[in-house]
Structure formats: structure tokens, C-alpha cells
Amino acid sequence: MKDDNRSSERLVALFLFGMVLFNPLVVGLFDVGAEIRLFGIPVLFLYLFIGWAVLIGLIAAVAESAPKDSKPTSPPTRPAD
Amino acid sequence: MIPGWLIAVASLGYLTLLFAIAYYGDRRSDEGRSLILNPYIYAFSIAVYCTAWTFYGSVGLAARSGVGFLPIYLGPTLMFAFGWVVLRKIIRISKVHHITSIADFVSSRYGKSHVLGGLVSVIAVIGIMPYISLQLDAISASFNVLLNYPELSNSGSAIDLPLFGDTAFWVAVLLAVFSILFGTRHIDATEHHEGMVAAIAFESVVKLVAFISVGVFVTFGLFDGFGDLFARAAAEPTIAKLMTMEVVGAQWAPLTLLAMLAVFCLPRQFQVTVVENVDENHLNKAIWLFPLYLLLINIFVLPIAFGGLLRFPLGTVDADTYVLALPLAEGAPALALFAFIGGLSAATGMVIVATVALSTMICNDLIMPVLLRFAWLHLSEKKDLSGLLLAIRRGSIGFILLIGYLYFVLIGESYALVSIGLVSFAAAAQFAPAILAGMYWKGASHRGALLAISGGFLVWAYTLLLPSFALSGWLPAGFVERGAFGIELLKPYALFGLDGLGHISHALFWSLLVNVGTLVVVSLLDRQSMIERIQATLFVEVFRQGGTAGVGANIWQGSVSVSDLRSMAERFLGSERTHEIFAEYARNKQLDRPMAGNASGELVQFVERRLSGVIGAASARVMVASTLKGEGVGLEELMQILDETSQVLEYSRQLEQKSEQLEHASSELKAANERLTELDQMKDDFLSTVTHELRTPLTSIRSFSEILHDTPDLGLSERQHFLGIIIRESERLTRLINQVLDLTKIERGRMEWQMSDVDLAEVIDHAVSSMHHLFEEKNVTVDIRQPETIPPVRGDRDQLIQLAINLLSNAEKFCPGGNGRVEVALESGPKALTVSVADNGPGIPEHEQENIFEKFHQVRSDQTGNPMGSGLGLAICRGIVEHLGGRIWVRSKPGHGATFFFTVPFVKQ
Numbered sequence: 001m002k003d004d005n006r007s008s009e010r011l012v013a014l015f016l017f018g019m020v021l022f023n024p025l026v027v028g029l030f031d032v033g034a035e036i037r038l039f040g041i042p043v044l045f046l047y048l049f050i051g052w053a054v055l056i057g058l059i060a061a062v063a064e065s066a067p068k069d070s071k072p073t074s075p076p077t078r079p080a081d
Numbered sequence: 082m083i084p085g086w087l088i089a090v091a092s093l094g095y096l097t098l099l100f101a102i103a104y105y106g107d108r109r110s111d112e113g114r115s116l117i118l119n120p121y122i123y124a125f126s127i128a129v130y131c132t133a134w135t136f137y138g139s140v141g142l143a144a145r146s147g148v149g150f151l152p153i154y155l156g157p158t159l160m161f162a163f164g165w166v167v168l169r170k171i172i173r174i175s176k177v178h179h180i181t182s183i184a185d186f187v188s189s190r191y192g193k194s195h196v197l198g199g200l201v202s203v204i205a206v207i208g209i210m211p212y213i214s215l216q217l218d219a220i221s222a223s224f225n226v227l228l229n230y231p232e233l234s235n236s237g238s239a240i241d242l243p244l245f246g247d248t249a250f251w252v253a254v255l256l257a258v259f260s261i262l263f264g265t266r267h268i269d270a271t272e273h274h275e276g277m278v279a280a281i282a283f284e285s286v287v288k289l290v291a292f293i294s295v296g297v298f299v300t301f302g303l304f305d306g307f308g309d310l311f312a313r314a315a316a317e318p319t320i321a322k323l324m325t326m327e328v329v330g331a332q333w334a335p336l337t338l339l340a341m342l343a344v345f346c347l348p349r350q351f352q353v354t355v356v357e358n359v360d361e362n363h364l365n366k367a368i369w370l371f372p373l374y375l376l377l378i379n380i381f382v383l384p385i386a387f388g389g390l391l392r393f394p395l396g397t398v399d400a401d402t403y404v405l406a407l408p409l410a411e412g413a414p415a416l417a418l419f420a421f422i423g424g425l426s427a428a429t430g431m432v433i434v435a436t437v438a439l440s441t442m443i444c445n446d447l448i449m450p451v452l453l454r455f456a457w458l459h460l461s462e463k464k465d466l467s468g469l470l471l472a473i474r475r476g477s478i479g480f481i482l483l484i485g486y487l488y489f490v491l492i493g494e495s496y497a498l499v500s501i502g503l504v505s506f507a508a509a510a511q512f513a514p515a516i517l518a519g520m521y522w523k524g525a526s527h528r529g530a531l532l533a534i535s536g537g538f539l540v541w542a543y544t545l546l547l548p549s550f551a552l553s554g555w556l557p558a559g560f561v562e563r564g565a566f567g568i569e570l571l572k573p574y575a576l577f578g579l580d581g582l583g584h585i586s587h588a589l590f591w592s593l594l595v596n597v598g599t600l601v602v603v604s605l606l607d608r609q610s611m612i613e614r615i616q617a618t619l620f621v622e623v624f625r626q627g628g629t630a631g632v633g634a635n636i637w638q639g640s641v642s643v644s645d646l647r648s649m650a651e652r653f654l655g656s657e658r659t660h661e662i663f664a665e666y667a668r669n670k671q672l673d674r675p676m677a678g679n680a681s682g683e684l685v686q687f688v689e690r691r692l693s694g695v696i697g698a699a700s701a702r703v704m705v706a707s708t709l710k711g712e713g714v715g716l717e718e719l720m721q722i723l724d725e726t727s728q729v730l731e732y733s734r735q736l737e738q739k740s741e742q743l744e745h746a747s748s749e750l751k752a753a754n755e756r757l758t759e760l761d762q763m764k765d766d767f768l769s770t771v772t773h774e775l776r777t778p779l780t781s782i783r784s785f786s787e788i789l790h791d792t793p794d795l796g797l798s799e800r801q802h803f804l805g806i807i808i809r810e811s812e813r814l815t816r817l818i819n820q821v822l823d824l825t826k827i828e829r830g831r832m833e834w835q836m837s838d839v840d841l842a843e844v845i846d847h848a849v850s851s852m853h854h855l856f857e858e859k860n861v862t863v864d865i866r867q868p869e870t871i872p873p874v875r876g877d878r879d880q881l882i883q884l885a886i887n888l889l890s891n892a893e894k895f896c897p898g899g900n901g902r903v904e905v906a907l908e909s910g911p912k913a914l915t916v917s918v919a920d921n922g923p924g925i926p927e928h929e930q931e932n933i934f935e936k937f938h939q940v941r942s943d944q945t946g947n948p949m950g951s952g953l954g955l956a957i958c959r960g961i962v963e964h965l966g967g968r969i970w971v972r973s974k975p976g977h978g979a980t981f982f983f984t985v986p987f988v989k990q
């Protein structure tokens with residue numbers, strides 16, 4: 001259960017990180033207009049999508065390293081006929 | 082331009098494929114080889130979140146407000162990061178309690194309340210209805226665009242032509258058939274609709290591939306990649322504005338919050354995420370796969386929107402149809418058809434799941450309770466009610482789609498796609514406070530939840546639903562512009578003067594304020610009933626109860642015979658299913674004889690839970706209670722059992738704690754005992770040494786006194802000599818006793834220390850001068866080396882003098898007579914002053930250096946073998962130095978003298 005809790009804590013931390021990442025104030029920092037583009041893409045778009053991808057990657061890393069709950073959680077939907 | 086028959090054939094062909102997949106999924110499930118038993122299908126089925134609204138509406142919204150569409154997808158990403166904590170608990174609770182829908186969840190948590198379940202169902206139907214009609218609208222409009230491009234590319238007048246109205250109608254009929262076939266195959270609503278889930282997952286793949294295909298076509302076919310597209314878009318001032326946050330405005334944060342709540346409160350999301358979940362572990366993958374899906378389907382939204390804006394002159398083509406219009410305008414009709422199928426997937430997926438979810442609610446939480454309550458006698462005559470249940474569910478599916486169709490015909494056209502979707506989101510969000518509080522706060526009460534949801538819903542209706550009626554001409558337009566009854570403060574889009582937020586944020590703020598406020602205040606003032614307290618505990622502590630057995634295993638204490646229970650179950654479940662359930666119970670309990678006589682409380686509980694999977698928790702409770710004889714329900718008794726159980730748990734926990742404490746205490750005692758034995762030994766040693774040391778001078782005093790006493794004719798000089806010895810020995814005795822007393826005082830902390838700032842150089846001078854005659858007598862030279870200025874140290878002046886005298890007399894004692902030399906040096910360190918006293922005596926053997934500061938440790942003279950001191954001086958020195966926070970040590974090479982060092986910390990600045 002200990003590792004399980006650790007994963008929960010990390011995911012909550014990622015949730016808070018996401019709140020910061022997509023906070024209007026922080027997003028505003030990258031709102032630099034259409035003329036400034038990186039790799040041809042406006043900085044605002046680049047920030048939002050890359051930030052999003054990074055967040056998903058981190059969630060995946062935590063979720064995949066979490067231990068599986070070994071207890072069968074779903075009863076068989078019906079006995080085999 | 083694509084011929085109508087081709088579109089029709091493609092659509093029908095696609096829906097047939099869907100039927101085939103669903104049928105195959107159900108067959109596999111019947112064979113026990115489930116198709117959906119993997120996390121990827123689960124994640125794809127959750128992607129039913131992306132409806133036609135995503136498929137067409139996102140591009141339309143992006144064409145108006147740039148990245149303003151993103152919060153709808155960022156919110157779910159954040160919520161799924163939180164999923165481990167919140168969603169996993171919802172799923173666990175729902176599995177344990179056989180929850181069939183979101184209405185069932187809320188009703189079950191707040192004391193299995195009929196009223197609450199009914200209220201949630203009604204709100205869900207009213208709130209989701211526009212959303213369903215939106216899907217029909219999208220299918221019809223996209224069909225229209227495909228058929229008539231470029232003439233009728235500006236959708237909006239579809240219903241003027243009867244044919245297109247018919248398109249939506251026939252779509253509604255087809256979807257109703259699908260939902261009925263695959264959504265109501267089994268009577269048990271907690272059973273997984275495997276065929277339906279498989280079809281939904283397939284639809285999610287189709288819409289993703291279709292949307293990305295259009296995106297790639299626009300970005301790399303019409304333009305030369307992202308760089309080219311954005312560069313050309315940035316050159317147009319109107320489009321360049323869409324690349325800033327300016328067009329998004331204050332909507333960003335409220336929309337994110339709204340989407341976070343909607344992703345688990347929308348009935349269809351609750352259905353696929355919670356009810357259709359086969360394995361909790363699938364959530365591990367879904368919490369990142371589903372956000373990844375959202376990311377992928379959104380990558381090309383902005384390119385398509387900008388491509389459309391660049392390609393079509395402003396206002397000629399509705400931005401909501403760019404996904405179709407762009408391929409059509411650029412001569413790629415096959416791609417347009419594929420995109421249409423993608424949009425069809427998105428729309429049908431949503432409609433199917435939503436109608437199945439809503440029909441379960443309508444049947445279990447709205448119609449059944451009413452039938453059971455008001456027409457109970459009539460129903461009880463029926464042998465088998467399972468047919469009735471299925472009929473009600475199928476009827477409600479037809480009813481929902483019919484209402485959705487009517488809404489589309491009468492109202493739907495007045496809104497852009499995106500606003501309708503958000504109106505539904507805001508309705509679903511009203512369930513969030515009751516659900517979240519219900520899972521983490523035992524105090525949240527039935528009345529609190531009831532009033533909170535009602536209040537939130539009323540505010541929602543006033544600020545979003547009624548204005549939409551007004552805009553459709555059902556209510557006077559003045560209602561929106563001047564407020565109800567012409568009162569400015571009651572303007573539905575600027576309630577109490579709150580303006581400039583956007584309609585959705587405005588409604589969300591007021592409705593959640595009322596909702597959460599009511600829930601908290603009423604719950605705090607309320608008293609919960611027994612059943613509420615039980616359910617609250619079972620929900621909040623679901624992870625502590627470890628599975629289905631739970632505390633409430635013996636809830637039903639009344640007597641009911643097994644055969645009565647069986648016949649009651651048969652009426653709802655049918656005889657075959659009832660037989661299976663009783664057999665399953667017997668298998669789980671490993672009973673080898675058929676059950677007879679009175680049913681155990683556990684069996685009744687088991688049957689109640691199974692029954693609640695069919696008719697909902699509230700109805701199941703009423704049904705079971707009605708079969709129990711006498712005071713069967715026994716809530717008071719139950720509460721007592723619950724209390725007793727938790728008390729026993731509490732006692733055992735306390736016992737465990739106490740035994741831990743005892744163990745700890747006994748090990749402490751053992752350590753203390755060892756220490757005491759050691760101290761006792763030390764005390765014995767000390768006493769024997771002290772008495773030995775005292776005896777030596779006493780013996781000589783006594784023997785010389787006896788000589789003086791016994792021989793009165795002793796010569797004067799001899800008499801003087803003996804008396805001198807007696808005096809010296811008495812002095813030695815006094816000194817020894819003083820030292821013992823000092824040492825004891827220091828060790829026991831009884832010494833009275835007069836701490837002050839002391840100039841150590843002056844102390845050393847004082848000590849040296851007080852021993853002046855001793856040094857002269859033995860012809861020992863004393864050198865003092867010290868820096869010009871020495872900061873004061875913190876200490877007791879008298880004790881420091883004592884310390885210096887002890888060390889000096891020690892040095893003097895060991896110095897060879899005649900050419901003895903003692904060097905005293907002071908040296909400032911960073912934190913402390915170091916004093917060294919060096920002599921040129923015989924030195925101290927290495928093995929002695931460690932023990933020299935111990936009590937009564939005496940260095941014996943090499944020449945005489947006699948001890949040369951009391952053995953207490955250095956022990957006292959150590960006591961003083963250590964009390965002052967310093968250190969004392971010795972360095973010596975035998976034959977080259979010894980140097981004693983000690984440090985005293987400076988006064989702290």
C-alpha cells in the first residue's frame with residue numbers, strides 16, 4: 001500500500017503542476033503575438049501543446065510504475081454457460 | 082458534390098459495421114472470452130467524450146477564439162491526473178454497491194433516497210437533451226453540406242427542407258434501434274454492455290483517424306506544412322489575432338474547471354468510465370491514454386481553422402463545417418466522405434451511450450420507484466417483472482431520442498454547436514459537489530444534497546436554459562435584454578450586475594456558488610438519519626472495508642424464508658437469473674446443501690445488492706424491506722451493530738497500541754537497569770578507592786599521634802617533626818575531602834556556577850602568582866605566552882582558577898627538581914580559547930593517556946612506584962571544562978614531558 005500511496009501523491013503533485021502549467025497567468029507569459037514563431041509555429045501554440053504532452057508523459061511514467069492492485073476488482077459478470 | 086445515394090450507402094454501411102462489431106462483442110462476452118478486457122479498449126471507450134461537438138465545433142470555436150477551445154480538453158487531462166484519487170474511489174464504490182448510473186450513485190450515498198435519485202435523473206435528462214439534439218443536428222447538417230456543396234455550405238437552414246429534417250429523424254430511429262439492441266440486452270444494468278463498449282471504442286478510432294486525415298490533408302496538402310500555414314495566417318491581421326490569448330478572454334479558467342467536472346459527471350462519461358469498467362487496473366493506463374487521445378485529436382484543430390479562414394472569404398462558409406468544406410472545395414470528395422463518417426462516429430457514439438445511461442436512470446430512479454410505491458398492489462400480482470423492466474428501458478430510449486429530435490427541430494438551430502455542448506456540461510457539473518463531498522465528507526446530508534442540486538439546477542436553468550428559449554422565440558426576447566419582470570438585476574446573462582464573464586462562466590459561477598454553499602450550510606445544520614449515516618460511512622471508507630463483505634453484512638436481521646426471498650427476486654430477475662444468483666452465493670459460501678428455512682442476513686444483503694443492480698439501490702431497499710416480516714429493517718439495531726463493530730475495531734487498535742507501548746517501556750526499563758548496575762559498580766569502586774585514599778593519611782596521623790602520646794620524653798625537634806607530618810597529612814586529608822565533595826557536586830550538577838564573562842589571561846596570571854612560592858621552592862621556571870588581545874570567555878571565574886591551579890600543580894609535581902620548566906600558552910581559535918600547560922617531566926605512557934582523566938586514576942612514579950596525587954584533580958578539571966562546553970586532553974611522549982590542553986568557548990556575540 002505504501003507504493004500505492006506514493007503514486008497517488010505523485011499524481012496529485014502532477015495535477016497541481018498541470019494547474020500551474022495551464023494557469024492563465026503562466027500561459028499569458030507565452031502570449032507573444034503571431035509574429036514570433038519557433039519552428040514556424042506560434043510560441044503560444046507550441047507552449048500549450050508541448051506542455052500538455054510533457055504532462056501526459058509524466059502521468060504515464062508515474063502510472064506505469066505504480067504497482068498493480070492484485071485484488072480482483074470485478075466480479076465475473078455471469079457464470080459461464 | 083457527392084450523390085445522395087452514396088452518402089446514404091456509406092452511412093448505412095458504417096452503421097451496419099457498428100452493429101456487427103457490437104454483435105461480435107456480445108457473442109464473445111457470452112462465450113466468456115471478453116473482447117473489452119484490456120485497458121486500451123477502455124481508454125478508447127472513454128474517448129466518447131469527443132462528440133460531433135469536438136469534431137466540427139472545435140474548429141468553429143478555434144476560428145472565433147483561437148486556443149479558446151483547449152480548456153475543454155485540458156480540464157479532463159487534469160482530472161485524469163487526479164483520477165487515481167477520485168475516479169478510482171468512484172469506481173470502487175460503484176462496484177461494491179452495484180451502482181448503475183450517476184443518479185443511483187447520488188441516491189445510494191444519501192440514504193438510498195428515491196427523491197434524490199429522481200431529481201438527478203430529471204436534471205440529467207433535461208440537461209443532456211440539448212446535447213443529444215446537437216448530435217442529430219450535426220449529422221443532419223454535415224449530410225446537408227456533403228450533398229449540396231457549394232450551394233448550401235452555410236448550414237443553418239437545414240430544417241427548412243423536409244428531407245433534411247427527415248435525415249435527422251431517420252438517424253434518430255436507427256440510433257434508437259442500436260441502443261435498444263445493445264444497451265438493454267440484459268436486465269442487470271451493472272452488467273457490462275460489452276458489445277456496445279466495443280463499438281464505441283471502434284468509433285473513437287474512426288473519428289480520430291478521420292480528423293487527423295483531414296488535418297494532414299489541410300496542413301501538408303493545401304499548405305506546405307505548419308510553418309507555411311502559420312506564416313500565411315499570421316500575415317492576415319484578423320487571423321493573427323487568433324494566435325493570442327486576447328480572444329480567449331476570461332473564459333480560460335472557468336472552462337477548464339467546467340470540463341474537469343463534466344468529464345466524470347456527464348451521464349455518458351460516468352457510464353463508460355465507471356459502470357462499464359471491468360477492471361480497476363485499467364484506470365492506470367486510461368489516465369494517460371485518454372489525455373493522449375485528446376491531445377492527438379486536437380493537434381490539427383488550429384491548422385484546419387486557419388486553413389478554412391484563409392481559403393474561404395469571411396462569412397461565406399460556416400466555420401463549424403470547415404472539416405467537410407475544405408476537402409470538398411479542394412477536390413477531395415472521398416476524404417470529405419471519410420470525414421463525414423468520422424463525424425457520424427462521434428455523434429452516434431455519444432447518442433448511444435447517453436441514451437443507454439439516461440434510460441437506466443429513467444427506469445430505475447424515476448419510473449420504478451413510482452410504480453412500486455403507488456401501484457404496489459397491482460405490481461405484486463405479477464409473477465415476472467423483468468419483462469416490464471426491459472420494456473420501460475426500451476421505451477425510455479425511444480422517448481429520449483424522440484425528445485432530442487423534437488428539441489432539434491424546435492430549438493436547436495438557435496445556437497452554435499459549442500454553446501449547446503457547454504450548456505449541458507454546466508448542467509452535469511451540478512452533480513459534482515454532491516458526489517465529491519459524498520465521497521470524502523461523512524457529514525454531507527441528504528437534505529443538503531437535495532437542496533444543493535435543486536438550487537444549482539434552478540440557477541443553471543435561469544441563466545442558460547431560459548435564455549436559450551428566449552432566443553428561440555419561446556419566451557419574449559425582453560427576458561434576456563431587460564431581465565425577468567423588467568428588473569435589471571435579474572438579467573439572466575448578468576445576474577445581480579455580474580457582467581463580462583461570458584454566459585457559461587457566469588452561469589457556472591452562480592450555480593456552483595449556490596450549489597456548494599447550500600450543500601455545506603444545510604449539511605452542517607442538519608441531522609442525518611440512520612441509513613444516511615450508514616451509507617455515508619460505507620462510501621467514505623470504502624477502501625478500508627476491503628471488498629463487498631463490509632460492515633453492513635448483517636444489515637437485515639428480520640426473518641424471511643429463503644423461498645420468499647427467491648420468489649421476490651424471481652419477479653425482477655427472472656427465474657433463470659435468480660437461480661444463477663442463488664447458486665453463485667452457495668458456491669461462494671461453499672454450501673453443499675440447498676438453502677432452506679430463514680435466509681441469513683448475509684444472503685438477504687447479497688440479494689439486495691444484486692437487485693439494486695437491476696432496479697437501483699433505493700427501490701431494492703424498499704423491495705427487500707417489504708418482504709421482511711415484522712421489524713425487519715431494524716435500522717436502530719443495525720446502527721448498534723455498526724457501532725459495536727467499529728468499537729471492537731477501535732478496542733483492538735487500542736490494544737495493539739498499548740502492547741506496543743509496553744514493549745517499548747520494557748526495553749527502556751532493561752536499559753535503565755543495565756545503567757543502574759553499572760552505576761552501582763562505579764559507586765562501589767568509588768567508595769573503596771575513597772576509603773583507601775582516606776585511610777593512608779589517617780593511618781599516618783594516627784601512628785604519629787600514638788608515638789607522641791606514648792613517648793612523653795620525646796625530643797623537641799623530633800616532636801616538631803612528627804607534628805609537622807601530622808599537620809601535612811591533615812591538610813592532605815582536608816584537600817582530598819574537598820576534592821571529593823567538589824567532584825560529586827560537579828557530577829551531580831549541584832555545583833553553583835557563577836557564570837560571567839571572564840578574562841582567561843588574568844585567571845592564568847592569578848593562578849601562577851598564587852603558586853609562586855611553590856615553583857620557587859622547587860626552582861621551576863614558568864613562561865606564559867599569550868596573544869595581545871584575548872576575547873573574554875564565558876565561565877565561572879573561581880572554577881577556572883581552580884582548573885588552572887590543578888593543572889599547574891600537576892605540572893609542578895612532575896617537573897624534575899632544579900631545572901623544571903613549565904610553559905603556559907593561550908591561543909585564540911575561531912570559537913574557543915585553547916590553553917596549554919606543558920612540563921618537562923617524565924611524560925605519560927600512551928596507554929595511560931586515555932584514562933588519566935578518570936576518577937582516582939593515578940600515574941605512579943617510575944622511581945618510587947608510589948602514586949603522586951589524589952587522582953581527583955584531573956577528573957575535576959574535566960568536569961569543569963565539560964560543564965563550560967569545552968574539551969580537555971593531553972599530549973605526551975614518555976621522556977619528553979606532557980602537555981595538557983583545554984578549551985573554553987568565547988562569549989557568544
